[in-house]
Amino acid sequence: MSAQPSNHNQVDAFDSWLKRVRLRENPFSDYTAVSPYLPDTFIQLGHLRLRDLIEDPQTWVIFGKRGCGKTSLRRMVALRSRSHDSSSDVLILECERKALGRMIQEAGSVDKMSLSHYAGTLLQLAVPSLPVEQRVRWMPIALSLRGRGGKIFLAYTHRDSVDVGDLVEQLKRADLEAWYDRNLRGQGPWTKELERQIERARAVVVVLSARSRDSDWVEREVLYAMNHGVPVVLFLLERLERGDLPIWATNLPLARNSDELIRMLRATGRLPYSPSYEVLSELAEAAGVRLVLCLVDEVDEVSGIEEQSQMLSLLSCLMAPELRRIDNLAFRYFLPASLEEPLSQNSRLRLDRCHVEHLHWKPDDLKRLIRQRMIAFSEDKRAPYESLGQLCDPSDGFAARIDDELVELAEGNPRAAVFLADRMLRYHCRKEDPPRLIQADTWEEVKEKWWRVDRERIVGAANGEQPFRVWGDQILFQGRKITLSGRSYALLRCLVEARGHICSMEELKRAGWPEDKPEGVTEGALNEAIRRLRQKLDEKGIDPRWVENVRGQGYRIARSLEKSGR
Incomplete structure (x- = not known):
């Protein structure tokens, strides 16, 4: 061998x-949307043009089945924004599964989400793209909208441990709870715990000194926070000029003493009001762009969101009509095709007032x-x-x-x-x-x-997808070939090709008796042929209830067998 x-x-x-x-x-x-070759291999479908997606101020909703390119389309739109193209006058905020997951976590549950949580998430995504002078103003607003539940994560070098301990006490006296790695001991999963704490943090404060500016660990923690939309603030432990800062720190908001840091972190202490989602109307001007475009994607891939009802509850916040009235702010929703019908039936969301497209290949x-x-x-x-x-x-x-x-x-x-x-x-x-x-x-x-x-x-098995399929001259059930002959094959093929729609008695008679006129075939003969088909399916281990009678109309392949136990 x-x-x-x-x-x-x-x-x-x-x-x-x-x-x-x-x-x-x-x-x-x-075949993923993060492929570096996406710009070289992407193709546009029909009349759907990237330019329209980027420039139109109207709300767009794009429906597509799993694997049909929703996220690739989103990424191609994002690549034409200010973040990737300095000549663009559009700032794009990508609100995908990680950002949505953090937003739900901060709210406590999907049902507790509000427009303020959503606005806070969008501001967290926007702040790194704002001019330096605007970040000092917008960081507190983002923190205030983010909520007070999260701790302040301290990124530092252990050579500054004494000073960091003093800072923790000052933050504590200001009712700001800090987390740092003092309590990590032994050989446990340090990296995972650090990542978990950063993701949950209200903000990351980098304790910057001549000793920490070259720390690989500090840099990793900062970059991880940036990639996960967590606000990052620099705290100068000692005098450093902008030119002495590491590259990753050059555009971050900076506090030169503990009082300034506390004022920055205690957003509500700096603002005369508790900010609402309406502050988003000022975001385009702050960013120096014509339009801020929010791309919402992967609602069906958020951790902990499994039921359609949960997705709809999430979208009731993300698609609130109030958001569409904000100047210089537009939305693009890239959603699973299975959500189109229930969203259309939600009179509050007014899908009829959105530009709706479908990704059909x-x-x-x-x-x-x-x-x-x-x-x-x-x-x-x-x-x-x-x-x-x-x-x-x-x-x-x-x-x-x-x-x-x-x-x-x-x-x-x-x-x-x-x-x-x-x-x-x-x-x-x-x-x-x-x-x-x-x-x-x-x-x-x-x-x-x-x-x-x-x-x-x-591709995944979509909700309501039939297990039967026609492939060439074969009929498959859950991927395996069904061997039938004569009239049973013809009737089952007719039912499967109808894709869940009802086949009338006349259609079935034409399929099962192609050489006879339908009026010459009695309903009794047809019903007997269906009985034999069901019996043959049962013999092959296939539930015969898949062939469903619709009284007075005909037969069809059942959408599911959930309502009848066996």
Whole structure:
């Protein structure tokens, strides 16, 4: 029995094959929105234009199924903002799952969230992008909106421990509770605990001195706070000029003594009012931009939010109509398609007054996606690859049909298309010396694994999704082939292709008795044929209740079996 090639050998074989076919990298290795190649591989759908998404002051709601590019679209919008393009007059705030999770944590629960919590989160995201002179004013407002529950995290070097202890006492006398790593002992998970404390902190105060400015740990803690939207304030333990500060500290708000620090942290002590969400109307002017654009995404990926009712409760705050009346502030919501119907039924949110778009990928769109990736990663820019078929064996028409088959299998989902292409390339290179052209049996193996395991993992099983599916001339149930013949096959195929809609008695008669006129087939004969179909499904271990009778109308595939126990 021959030994299987090691993972290391497989990597070498893959790299060698890519060089042989003149691809600088695997075009399909990364289907995430954080890919550095996103600008080179992104394609726009239909009439949906990035320029409109960025410039229109109206509220937009974009619905799409899992894996259909909502987050990639959000990232492409963000890349055209002030943070990435100094010539842009739009400041973009990305309110994604981590920011939403922190907001819920600060509120205590989804049900306790208010517009002030939301405004505080947006200000925390905005403050690092404001001019230095504006940060001193806006940091206290962000802290006030953030709430008083969190502790002050102190980032420092242990060589300044005595001074830090004194600072902790001064903060305590001002009713400001501080956290620092004095209590960490032994060999426990220090890094995880530090990260947890930073994420929960009301603010991070960097105790800056000639000793701490070059500390790798201090820098890590500060950067982690910035990446998680936690406000960062510098506290000078000793005299340092701006030119002496480390690069990461040059644009942060700075307190030169403990009194100034306390005034900055005790936001309500500096402000004559408790700020509300309406302060967001001043944000565009403070940032020096025409428009502040808030991108809300990943509401279905927030930790602890699993039920649709929780997502809707979250969105009742995030999509409050009051927000749309704020000048120079606009919103883009990138939402799961499953939320469109319940949101439409919520009269308070007035979805009808928003610009609504849908991310629908047609077969030609997926082919453009494959083509774009092949071109982007081809070494030969004069004659780049433009299809997967150019990498495949032409025998029996495999090369000619592979792109169409892959697009059909992806079911309008770009993440699925990229994943399937990646798997075909990787499966081909599992041998130590793979041939130049991919063989048809490799693709068959990819398909089999897709239906058995990968499809649900990559695309997910959406709520209400039917377990039946037509693939070519086959009918599948939860990825496995159902072997039926004659009338039972014809009737089940008719029901499955209706995608949950009711098939009338006449439609079923035409499907089951194609050579007869429908009026010549009695309802009794049809009902008997359905009974036999259900019996055959039961024999194959499939609940026959999936074939559901709708009294007086016909039959359909049931949406679920939850309401009837078995």
